Each structure stands twice: as structure tokens, then as C-alpha cells.
Amino acid sequence: MNGQLDIEPLLDKMEAGLRQLLQERGVSSPALIGIRTGGVWLAAELARRLQLQEPFGELDISFYRDDFSRIGLNPKVKPSSLPFDTADRDVVLIDDVIMSGRTIRAAMNEIFDYGRPASIILATLIDLGARELPVQPDVRGLALRLETSQRIKLRGPDPLRIELEQA
Amino acid sequence: MIATATGPHHLQLTREGQLRHFLTLDGLGRELLTDILDTADSFIEVGERTIKKVPLLRGRTVVNLFFESSTRTRSTFELAAKRLSADVLNLDISTSATSKGESLADTLYNLEAMASDMFVVRHAQSGAPHFIAESVTPKVAIINAGDGRHAHPTQAMLDMLTIRQHKKTFAGLKVAIVGDVLHSRVARSQIRALNELGVAEVRVIAPGTLLPRDVEALGCTVEYDMMRGMKDLDVVIMLRLQKERMEGALLPSEGEFYRLYGLDRAKLALAKPDCIVMHPGPINRGVEIESAVADGPQSVILNQVTNGIAIRMAVMSMAMGGQLAERQQALNDIAKQEVRS
Numbered sequence: 316m317n318g319q320l321d322i323e324p325l326l327d328k329m330e331a332g333l334r335q336l337l338q339e340r341g342v343s344s345p346a347l348i349g350i351r352t353g354g355v356w357l358a359a360e361l362a363r364r365l366q367l368q369e370p371f372g373e374l375d376i377s378f379y380r381d382d383f384s385r386i387g388l389n390p391k392v393k394p395s396s397l398p399f400d401t402a403d404r405d406v407v408l409i410d411d412v413i414m415s416g417r418t419i420r421a422a423m424n425e426i427f428d429y430g431r432p433a434s435i436i437l438a439t440l441i442d443l444g445a446r447e448l449p450v451q452p453d454v455r456g457l458a459l460r461l462e463t464s465q466r467i468k469l470r471g472p473d474p475l476r477i478e479l480e481q482a
Numbered sequence: 483m484i485a486t487a488t489g490p491h492h493l494q495l496t497r498e499g500q501l502r503h504f505l506t507l508d509g510l511g512r513e514l515l516t517d518i519l520d521t522a523d524s525f526i527e528v529g530e531r532t533i534k535k536v537p538l539l540r541g542r543t544v545v546n547l548f549f550e551s552s553t554r555t556r557s558t559f560e561l562a563a564k565r566l567s568a569d570v571l572n573l574d575i576s577t578s579a580t581s582k583g584e585s586l587a588d589t590l591y592n593l594e595a596m597a598s599d600m601f602v603v604r605h606a607q608s609g610a611p612h613f614i615a616e617s618v619t620p621k622v623a624i625i626n627a628g629d630g631r632h633a634h635p636t637q638a639m640l641d642m643l644t645i646r647q648h649k650k651t652f653a654g655l656k657v658a659i660v661g662d663v664l665h666s667r668v669a670r671s672q673i674r675a676l677n678e679l680g681v682a683e684v685r686v687i688a689p690g691t692l693l694p695r696d697v698e699a700l701g702c703t704v705e706y707d708m709m710r711g712m713k714d715l716d717v718v719i720m721l722r723l724q725k726e727r728m729e730g731a732l733l734p735s736e737g738e739f740y741r742l743y744g745l746d747r748a749k750l751a752l753a754k755p756d757c758i759v760m761h762p763g764p765i766n767r768g769v770e771i772e773s774a775v776a777d778g779p780q781s782v783i784l785n786q787v788t789n790g791i792a793i794r795m796a797v798m799s800m801a802m803g804g805q806l807a808e809r810q811q812a813l814n815d816i817a818k819q820e821v822r823s
Contacts, residue, residue, distance in 0.1 A: 375524065378536035378799075385810045387500050387803025388538070390517045394527035402532075428533040 320467075320477040322440075325456030329357075329438055330364045332454035333407065336436060342405040345436070347371035350422050351393065353411030353469040357440055360475060361409060372397035379421035395425065402430030411469040413439040416450035441467060441477070493616055495804075497811070502804035503615045503624040504797045506633045507674045515642070515678055521796035522643050522789070528565065529792060538799045539568035542599040546572045548627070549605040554763055554787065555627050555637070559602045562794035568600075587618050594619045600802060601625070608632035608667075621809075623801040625794075631667050637762055638671030640793040642679060644786050645717055648758050652679040656714050659702075660687040661721035661743060661770055664694050668762050669721060677701040687711040688743065691733070708743050712752035720745050720761045720770045736769050746772040750780065758782045 337345055344367070349358030351373060358371040377392035408422055419437060426432060438454040443461060461467060466480040494503040494510075501514070528536055544563040548556050556572065563570045575589065593601070600623040603611040608630030615624040628634040642652075649655055657676055663669045663686050676684045684702040686693065697704060705711035712718070723739065733739050745759065759771075759781045767773045776783060 378524070378528070378538055383538055383803055384806045387807035388521065388799050390500075390521070390800075392521055392524045394524040396527070424537070428531055428535065430532055 318479060320457075320479060322456075322475055322477050325440055325477075326357075326360060326364070326475075329440065329454055329456045330361065333361065333365065333436070333438060336453060337405075337407075340405070340434070340436075342434075344369065344405075345407045346399050346401065346404040346432075347407050347409060348374055348397065348401075348422075348426065350408070350410040350418060351375045353440075353471070354409045356469070356472040356475055357411060357438075358409045359472065361407075361438070370398045372399065374422055374425060376418060376421040376425055379425045381417055381421065397429050400430050401426055401432045403433045404430075406432045406435045407438055408435050409438050411439065412441045412443060412467065413437075413450075413452055413455075414443045414445050416446050416448035419450045420448055440469065443467070493612065494801075496808045498807070500804035500807060501797070501800045502808060503611075504635060504801050505612050505615060505624065505626045507635045507638060507671050507678070508633075510678070512678050512680065515639070515675060518639055518793070518796050518800065519643050519646055521800060522639075522792040525565075525792040525795040526789070528795070529788070535565050535567055537567045539563065539566035539599075539802055542568045542802060543597060544568045544570050544600045544602065544798070545593050545598045546570065546602045546627075547575060547593075547604070548573070549575045549603070549610070550628070552604055552628070554790070555604065558787070558790040559625075559627060559636075559794050559798075562791050562798060563600075563602075565791070566795055566799055568798075571598075590614060590618050594622055598622055599805070600798065602627050602798075604628045606630055621805070623798075623805045625797060625801060628667055631665060631670070633671045634667040635671050636790070636794055636797055637668045638675045639797070640786055640790040641668075641672055641719065641760060641762070642675050643789045643793055644760060644782050645758070647785065647789070648782060649716060652676070652681045655681040655716045656683045656685065657681050657717040657719065658685040658687050658705075658711055658715050659719045659721065660708065660711075660745065662692045662723050663688050663697065663721065664692045665724040666721050670700065672719065673700045673702050685711055685715075689733075689739075708749055709752060712749050715753035715757045717758050717760065718745065718750070718753060720759070720765075722762065722764065723766055723769050725766075740769055744768070744770055744772065745775050747774055747778075750775055750778075756780075760786060762786070 347358045347362050349355035355373045362371045373396045375393050375395045377389040437452045439452040440456040442452055442455045442458045464482050466482050468478050470476050470478055494505050496502050528534060546556055546559055560570050602625045604627040610629050611624050611626040626635055659669050673684050685705055686702050687705045687708050759775055761783050765771055765776055
């Protein structure tokens with residue numbers, strides 16, 4: 316399978332899932348944080364859909380990766396930018412694809428260095444399984460199992476689209 | 483098998499072109515210098531957080547080896563290492579083992595045997611950090627914190643970071659370095675970095691007695707008259723008059739030097755109105771620079787200090803990363819050979 320996957324229904328599902336979860340938990344003003352690069356595009360989209368006034372945060376997890384001792388520092392690291400204090404906030408952490416769970420582990424460690432959040436909800440567009448850590452998304456657009464020869468990539472930011480590639 | 487690059491400039495890079503030591507700016511291209519500045523920008527953000535620490539060097543041991551005294555450089559290296567979560571050992575070598583007759587190499591072998599991962603070296607001899615990286619402890623990442631009159635690459639890079647913050651780009655900039663260029667390892671590294679990053683002009687302003695021979699060959703123009711030299715400047719970098727290094731009659735007097743080459747408000751007014759004033763510290767007020775200028779609105783001297791921590795975090799994490807990646811590569815190579823045989 317080569318080509319594109321329609322992203323709109325997936326975004327609708329994420330939006331609906333988030334609305335429901337935030338309501339259940341009684342969270343009226345969540346703090347959105349996207350993980351670079353895809354997660355930041357999604358955070359912008361979800362902030363718009365949820366009509367949040369507050370700017371969303373951008374996280375670059377390069378300084379928290381657990382493979383530093385294997386491959387060294389990512390030379391293209393950019394500053395993280397959280398325009399709010401995470402202490403006592405209900406955070407929605409957003410990424411495009413979840414697999415091993417290692418990125419999310421790193422992201423949560425980084426968030427805690429900005430302050431102790433009241434809670435974190437994890438929202439991912441696509442869940443590819445193959446987890447190596449006990450980290451599960453609370454909200455997801457789609458669960459998918461890829462053949463070993465397949466690759467999936469979120470392109471954006473305008474328009475946001477999902478590309479499936481045959482390697 | 484790719485041929486391993488050799489020569490002094492390649493000693494500090496891995497096969498993949500990652501930093502593994504940081505000894506000199508010679509041989510480092512614009513792309514790598516820009517990567518260092520970009521990485522430092524990210525560390526500036528870390529310095530503004532509640533918890534100013536990232537786990538990159540957690541479990542690693544960094545030894546500050548200062549064979550020559552220094553307050554600012556040593557303390558910013560120490561803070562940088564701690565903000566990277568490393569364990570830090572500060573050794574003032576002049577008061578320790580070497581005074582008991584232990585050789586430099588033996589001191590280093592002992593520190594290496596304590597599983598040190600990085601040495602930050604300051605030494606009065608030009609080339610000492612290079613010698614250590616090449617011949618003594620090549621598996622330990624070596625960071626040059628100033629060697630003789632040769633180089634002070636982290637100081638030059640923090641200056642570049644400060645310039646970029648205020649001027650956004652290096653293209654078209656006219657930058658002057660004023661004062662004791664002869665004794666300055668900082669000036670050599672600055673001239674190299676400014677040229678590599680593509681400024682329009684590097685100008686040195688000093689009396690002939692405080693300039694090295696063939697100074698133009700470093701990549702700069704020379705101006706003996708500071709009043710003329712201040713014209714059109716975007717950046718003026720003052721150097722400290724190295725009184726402790728002054729031997730013989732290189733200067734008539736401090737007062738005379740200040741009159742001719744000290745940066746006061748009148749001379750600064752000859753530069754562009756948005757010209758920034760820099761100084762690597764420690765400043766000699768009333769010798770190189772007037773207090774009103776050092777503390778004035780165009781001064782970015784304290785920005786330089788803040789940026790020093792970020793640059794040192796960048797260089798230390800990049801070099802440590804390069805060393806570790808190279809070790810991993812070597813292990814992978816061995817594993818591949820075992821599969822084949």
C-alpha cells in the first residue's frame with residue numbers, strides 16, 4: 316500500500332475523544348503540548364478545534380533521549396518553548412505516532428522539569444503498537460499495524476496529511 | 483573501511499564528522515559552528531527553567547583540569563557540566579600532584595583510571611590539550627579551556643552566540659577587536675570564527691607592539707588609530723590588558739594606553755549607533771574600558787557570561803555524544819566481524 320490516508324476522520328476522532336475525556340475529568344482549561352515536529356502541528360490543529368485561547372507548548376526532547384550514549388546529540392535540536400507554567404496544570408501531550416513509547420517517556424521527564432503537572436493526558440494520531448515501555452495513549456486517531464517494509468509519516472503543517480510509503 | 487582522518491584538525495572529529503574533542507576552531511566548518519550555536523540556543527532555554535538541568539551527561543564524570551588559574555571560565559564550565567547532570571571534579575593542578583613531582587601524564591592516567599569521561603583543560607603551554615587528546619588519553623573527551631597564546635575556542639563561540647543574538651546574522655558585519663592581540667588566545671579564536679561565519683570585515687585595533695607578526699594572515703585588517711578604526715563598526719570587542727603577561731616595555735603606561743586605545747563614550751560614538759560592546763572579562767575599568775561604557779546600554783558583557791554556560795553545555799554534550807557514538811560504532815564493527823568469521 317502506497318499513498319495517503321485520509322486524516323480528517325482521525326482528527327475528528329481525536330477531537331471527540333479529547334472533549335469527552337476532558338469533560339469526564341472536569342478539565343476546563345487544558346495546557347496543550349506538542350512534541351516536535353508532527354506533534355506541534357497536531358497541537359495547533361487541536362487547539363483550534365477545541366477553541367483554546369492559551370498558546371500551546373512545543374517540546375524538543377533531544378536532551379532527554381535515551382539513545383544519546385549510542386548516537387550522540389541530535390545536531391538539529393531546537394529550544395523547547397512552554398509559554399506557561401506546567402505546575403498544577405492538566406496537560407495534554409500530543410504526538411503524531413507512538414511506537415516504543417520512549418519518546419513519551421522522555422517528554423514526560425522534560426515536562427516535569429518545568430514543574431509538577433496535575434495530570435497528563437496522552438493523545439496520538441497513530442498508534443503503531445510495538446511498545447517497549449508501559450505507556451499507552453488515552454486518545455488516538457487510529458491503531459495500525461505496518462508491514463516491516465512500510466513507513467508512515469505525517470506531513471505538514473499546511474495541509475496536514477499522512478503518507479504511507481513502501482520502503 | 484573508511485580511512486580515518488588524520489592531522490591536528492581532524493583529531494577532534496569522528497568519522498561521521500561529529501565533535502569528539504573541542505581543541506581549536508581550525509578545521510571546523512561553518513555548518514558545525516552553526517550547529518554549536520543552535521544547540522547553545524536550546525541550552526539557553528534550559529537555563530530559564532525552574533529546574534535548569536537536563537540528563538544528557540548523567541553518570542559521566544567531568545574533570546576540570548586547570549593548570550592556570552581562572553575564576554569565570556572554570557566556574558561556568560563547572561556549572562555547565564552540572565546542568566548536564568555530570569559529576570564534576572575540580573582540580574587545581576598547580577597546588578596538587580605535580581607539585582609532588584608526579585608527571586602530567588601520570589596525573590592524567592590516574593584520572594582516567596577513575597573512569598573520567600571528559601577533561602576540561604586550561605594550560606599555559608600552547609598545544610597542551612591537543613597533546614593530551616592525541617597521545618595521553620585519547621578515549622577521554624578533551625575540551626580546551628584556553629591554551630597558552632594558541633586558542634580559547636569556547637570563549638570565541640560564546641562571543642559568536644552573543645553577536646548572533648544581537649545582530650541576527652553575521653553577513654555584512656564589521657567587527658573590531660581592540661587591544662592586546664599579541665597575548666590573546668581569545669583574539670585568535672575570534673578572528674577564525676568570525677571569518678568562518680562570514681562577517682564582512684574583522685579589524686584589529688592595537689599599537690604595533692601588541693600585535694603578533696603577520697597578524698593579517700589570520701584574516702583581518704589592521705588599524706593603529708582607534709579613532710579611525712571605530713568607523714562603521716557593528717561590534718567592538720575589547721581585550722583585557724594582560725598585565726601579568728607583560729614583560730618588557732610593550733607599553734608606555736596604562737594611562738597612555740587608555741587615552742589611545744581605551745573604549746570611552748567619545749570613541750564609541752564614532753561607531754554605528756547600535757554597535758554592541760563586548761569584553762571577555764575580567765575587565766580593567768579605566769584601563770581598556772570606561773565604566774560608563776562597560777555598564778552602558780550598548781554593553782553586552784553580562785550576556786556573554788550567561789551565554790558562556792550555554793556554549794559550554796553545547797560543546798560538552800556534543801563532544802561527549804561523539805565519543806560515545808564512536809565507542810558504540812567500534813563495538814558494532816567488532817560484532818560485524820564476529821558474525822563474518
